Amino acid sequence: MGFDSADPDLWRSVFERATDLVMVSDFVSGRIMFLNSAGIRLVGLHDDADARARTTAEFLTDAGLAQTPEVEAALTCDGHWEGISELRHFGTGAPIPVSISTFTVRDGEAGPAVIAIIARDRRHRRTHDRRFRKALDEAAHRAREQHALAELGQLAVDADLDTLLPAATGAAASLIGVQCASISRITDTDALEVLAYRGHPPQPRSFATGSASQPGYALATGEVVVCPNRQQETRFATTTMAGRGLRSGISVPIGDGTRWGVLTVHSAHPRDYTDRDVAFLRAVAAVLSAAIGRIDTETRVRQQSSRDPLTGLPNRTAAYRRITAALHTAHQDHTLLALLLVDLDDFKVVNDSLGHAHGDAALIRLAERLVGAVRPADTVARLGGDEFVLVCEDIGTADAATALADRITTALRTPDHSARTPVPLRASIGIALSDQTCTADELIRRADLAMYRAKSAGAGGHALYHPGDRDSYDADRVLRMSTDLRTALDRDQLTLLYQPIVDLRNGAVVAVEALVRWAHPTLGNISRTEFVAVAERTGLIGPLGSWGLRTACRQGVAWPTHPGTDVRVHVNVSTVQLRDPIFADQVADILADTGLPAHRLGLEISETASASVTARTVGILTALHELGVVLLLDHLGTGHGPLGYLIRYPIFDSLKIDRSYITALPGPRPEAVVTAFVTIARAYGATVIGNGVETRIQLDTLHACGCDLAQGSYLAEPAPADAIPAQQRDHRAGTDAPKPAPPPAH
Known part of the structure; x- marks a missing residue:
């Protein structure tokens, strides 16, 4: 069905639905020809018939009639007129201020035929405008609040306090609309030291504690303290406020559980603060609490990771x-x-x-x-x-x-x-x-x-x-060992032993670490630390690492598998391997050649290698991660495998706590360190392995700290490849699972 723009019923329907007065009158006589429903209601008429019995002059007050010559002249000359006028209410006679737009409609060349009038009621316009403006202002203010909180939230993720605290005081002062905002914290001198300030001078250096100041009272009570007018305040002393010319304010404690400090805003005028003001400051304080918690944890872990857990000395x-x-x-x-x-x-x-x-x-x-x-x-x-x-x-x-x-x-x-x-x-x-x-x-x-x-x-x-x-002896020994090590690699004289890694929840063997051993024909058993160091110094670490990786994958794939309990093989990776641009391809080739699934291979980034993980090598790690290989950070806590790599490159699946921390268990300090490591690992979706468990009490304490997996002589000594299936069966029966224990209170 087509649209007929000349259909009078269509336009009548449009005018009837309009919310403003729409009226049509005869140009010569002024007789009303049409008045819509909104107009009938506005002027207090009964119906359309009542309107048709009247002329336009009857709709106007005396003030409106006084404008008639001006209106008629404009219509005759220009064909339209706009302005402010007054209609009258036919029921009460009350004037109705309106804004009018009127124009003539011509009938061919015969001159104007009708006058059309559109009038809008202005009686409630100011109230409506004020409400509308208030709603707009509130919406804009909420948007600014959300934007400020979003910016603070971003800073809370990675900024330090020197950046975050000034940003928080600036947001609080501007969005609450006060003269000053501050963040203070308790010090050893029993005062609240001002760490950040935004606003009019003078800047306070500190606030008194307890009821001697508003911030002190908020910190002591742990409650939000609102002071509309200091002259009526009786809960705390207002001497400091008076000395700075301030009349009102809000103080919000910062910190979850332990109170860290106080966020305070002050105004030079008495003021009734709204719930929205308080809610916004609470939100700022919550962001600060989260950021402070993050910074304290990072600082504590960083300090602990640079300290020897037994003696407390630098490591x-x-x-x-x-x-x-x-x-x-x-x-x-x-x-x-x-x-x-x-x-x-x-x-x-x-x-x-x-x-x-x-x-x-x-x-x-x-x-x-x-x-x-x-x-x-x-x-x-x-x-x-x-x-x-x-x-x-x-x-x-x-x-x-x-x-x-x-x-x-x-x-x-x-x-x-x-x-x-x-x-x-x-x-x-x-x-x-x-x-x-x-x-x-x-x-x-x-x-x-x-x-x-x-x-x-x-x-x-x-x-x-x-x-x-x-050190001629050492030089001679290094030269001899490098020559003999090359021979040992060529003649397959090295062996691998495997030490199980056990799930602390059920005692099952979930992985084994491949440990290379070298029985020298004349020098006897040489420690791995010594000959690996020789390999790194003489360029043999690459061939040694490739031999170990291929051998471990070949032997690991031969072990029997059970649904959901496939044993993963962990192999140590050196700096040289990580720097090799084709290392990821080599790993993929070895997996394809041996048939070991990628998810059953774990690569432990060794003590020397983890210190060299940079943006240049992260591409190789990413390729290994995408291949499906499990990546582990070894020697956590010695400083060689720092948590910064986990944060910057969140592709590590597991963290391995250095044996020095496990050896120190149990004890408040080492337990706190292990628990902190577990907490950080959980935040990044990584599991935690405790390495070097030698006693039952170490195992139980490690389990109580929330650690996932454990490795050490107490659980199993390194064994040849053909012994792993039997160890897998024994541990699958739960023979070495620790007794469940609650996390330590500290």
Whole structure:
């Protein structure tokens, strides 16, 4: 059906539905020809017939009639007129202010035939406009609030407090519309120190605690405190507000559970703050709480990961950073840096005869004696095992460094009678002094050579490095081992042992770590640490890694599989392999050749490799991840496998806590560290493996901390490939599952 624009019924329907008055009258007589329903209601007529009985003049008040000459002249000359006028209500006689648009409709050349009038009621326009404007303002304000919260939320993800806090005070001051906003936090001086401020001067440095100030009262009560007018305030002192010319304000505590600080806004005028004002400040405080929690966790984990869990001293990574910085200062200032390498003598005897608990106590006592012997500015760190290092800047002379070694030796000779078994300690100390050409690695090497010379002279002594010290034996051994290692690879003289990794929920073996072993024909069993280091120094680490990967995949695919319990094979990866652009392709080829499914291969990023994971190597890791291979960060907590890589490149499936933390279990500090690692891993969807479990109590404590998997001699010693199916059956029966335990309260 077509649309007929000339159909009068169509236009009548349109006019009838209009909300404004629409009227048509005869041009000559003024008789009403049409008035729509809205117009009938506006002027108080009964119906259309009532309207048709009237003329346009009857619709106007005296003020409206006074405009008639002006209107008629405009219609005659221009054919239209717009303006403000008054209609009258036929029932009450009350004037009705309206805005009018009127125009003539001509009938051919005969002149105007009718007048059309459109009138809009203005009686409630101001109220309507005010409501509309208020609604628009509120919507715009809500949009600004949401935008501000979104920006703060983004900052909360990755910004530090120095960036976040000023942004929060700025948002609070501008959106609440007050003179100033501040964020304060409790200090050791029993005052709320102002950390961020936005607004009119003067800026306060601190607020009093408790009822002595509004922020202090909010922190003490843990409640939002609204003060409409300080002159009526009785809950807390308003002296500080009065001194700064402020009359009202809101204080909101920051922190979930533990109160961290207070967000406060103040106005120079008395004010009734709305629920929306309070809700917005609560939202800002919630964002700050989340960000502070994130920053505190990252700081705590970062600090813990740079500390030795047993002694509390800086660990190897922190020590190397300190040595590098101290050496740079020595070069710049032309001062002398002394490095003392301390190695506890006969430590294995203490462990074997008295037990690991006494061994740990001896290490703690050694750490305490070392700290007590050095100057306050010196650094004492534990490199690992029974090896410690002292970094002494601006030592002055070689004699001063030797005197320090004498003090340490004397202090160690004195038994600790407070211990259950007072064992005197002896340590060999190697001393190296810096020069203008010495690097950090060279300085450590010199101290190491001096320490071994001290050991060769007898336990409990010290030696100062001099240029005549050579490590010819080590060089000869490295040269021989590199040659023999190449032969061993060519003749398949290396072997792999596998140590199970157990699910702490049910005791099932879910993975095994492949550990390479080398029984040298004349030198005997060589430690993996030694020959891997040789391989890295001589360019054999690539072939060694490829051999280990292919062998592990070939042996792993031969093990029997069970639905949902396929054992994964973990293989360590070196820096050289990660830097090889075709490494991911090599892995894919090995999987295809051996038939091992990708999800059953785990690649453990080793201690040296994880320190080299950068944007240049993340592409290789991403390709491996997309291949379906499981990626693991090894040695977590030593500083070599930092959590930053997990955050920057969230493609790691699992984290492996270093055995030094497991050895320290149980205890409040190591348990807190392990729990923190688990919490961070959970945030990024990664599982956690505790490495080095040697006792039942370590296993139970690890389980209580929320760890997923465990590995260590208590669960199973490394075994040949053909022994894995039997271990898998035994553990599948749940023989080594830890007893369920609740998470530790701390």
